[in-house]
Amino acid sequence: MQKQTFYSNGKLLFTGEYVVLDGAKALAVPTKFGQNLVVHSGSNKEIHWKSFDSDETIWFQDVLTFEEIQFKKIQESNSKIKNTLLEILHQAFIQSPNFLTNSNGYVIESHLTFPRLWGLGTSSTLINNIGQWLQIDAFELLQKSFGGSGYDVACAQNNEPILYAIENGKPTTEIVPFDPPFKQNIHFVYLNKKQSSKSAISNYITKQHRVDKVITKINAITQEVIQVEEGRDFALLMEKHQAIMSDVLETETVKEKLFHDFKGVVKSLGAWGGDFVMVVSKNDPTDYFISKGYTTILSYEEMVL
Missing domain, CATH: 3.30.230.10 (Ribosomal Protein S5; domain 2)
Known part of the structure; x- marks a missing residue:
């Protein structure tokens, strides 16, 4: 062979x-x-x-x-x-x-x-x-x-x-043709720890929420995100998404937990509590996150295929 x-x-x-x-x-x-x-x-x-x-x-x-x-x-x-x-x-x-x-x-x-x-x-x-x-x-x-x-x-x-x-x-x-015109305002920051998706999923399942209404809301956000033209609107949608999921998971958002003084949106991606977060901000957030001890910061261009 x-x-x-x-x-x-x-x-x-x-x-x-x-x-x-x-x-x-x-x-x-x-x-x-x-x-x-x-x-x-x-x-x-x-x-x-x-x-x-x-x-x-x-x-x-x-x-x-x-x-x-x-x-x-x-x-x-x-x-x-x-x-x-x-x-x-x-x-x-x-x-x-x-x-x-x-x-x-x-x-x-x-x-x-x-x-x-x-x-x-x-x-x-x-x-x-x-x-x-x-x-x-x-x-x-x-x-x-x-x-x-x-x-x-x-x-x-x-x-x-x-x-x-x-x-x-x-x-x-x-x-889907998702290519945000404001991608220079999106960065990805590594939270310095890996999250096990297996254990995160089983934790979610034990909560056994009635998720029907939540799914409708999340689907609506997803549809809007694909069409959004303005960075500000995108940021608001990400914030709304975080709030809904914070309710479902009965967990504070990553921003509340770690970055409450940050001017911009910080959204968990995948399993909450580790891996990468998405940051949407008007100004380059690099200095802020480095000052907090998070040194792996990638731009949209560097990360997304």
């Missing part, structure tokens, strides 16, 4: 976090950052796996036997990452048994182009790359292994902004 290389885009969720799980329409954008998967043939009915961070350091490496994958041999002595990988590859085997039955082994490397802790889609880009490699449905692979709404897989597959929703249990993706 010749070397094969696959690539998937990272993601940011502008609207619809959490409620996308319950059928809300979400606006999501692919990022200029992503992950490559490089597959070589191997031997011994094993996969020799190495995962590289964006600075080329290895953050995970292990050997997975075909037997472990086939029979999903999850063991407590394994690293958590190995067990997650076994779950994903076991599901991939269910969807495409040939990749084990017709092979002697593999040597696989995954290479992130963003620092792993940024939370731009380490898992979703991996799942979509495996989907491309084995020519299987990446949404099914995600659903039956890792879980989540799937918007991140949709971003992995698309090079333009998308409207994403789950309708009758099936993912729907629509490309």
Whole structure:
């Protein structure tokens, strides 16, 4: 087998976090950052796996036997990452048994182009790359292994902004011409900690809110956001979105918690409490955030594909 290389885009969720799980329409954008998967043939009915961070350091490496994958041999002595990988590859085997039955082994490397802790889609880009490699449905692979709404897989597959929703249990993706004329007023700031989307989702589900009315409101905001021409209107919509979700999650907004004196809007993207926030402001917010100890600040142009 010749070397094969696959690539998937990272993601940011502008609207619809959490409620996308319950059928809300979400606006999501692919990022200029992503992950490559490089597959070589191997031997011994094993996969020799190495995962590289964006600075080329290895953050995970292990050997997975075909037997472990086939029979999903999850063991407590394994690293958590190995067990997650076994779950994903076991599901991939269910969807495409040939990749084990017709092979002697593999040597696989995954290479992130963003620092792993940024939370731009380490898992979703991996799942979509495996989907491309084995020519299987990446949404099914995600659903039956890792879980989540799937918007991140949709971003992995698309090079333009998308409207994403789950309708009758099936993912729907629509490309939208979202290219705000005020994008110089939008920045992304990393909150210095990674948020586990798995635990954030289960926390949301335990709240068991009646979200029907909320979904209607969020859908209306999403539709307006796509058409908005003025930065001020966009900022107000983001603020409104934060307030609604703050109610649902019974959690104060990131601005209330960390940046109450900031002149502008700070909106959580995806799981609340970590990863990146979107900042909408008239003036360049860099100095403000650096003074607060947040040094990873990217412009819209630097971040969004």
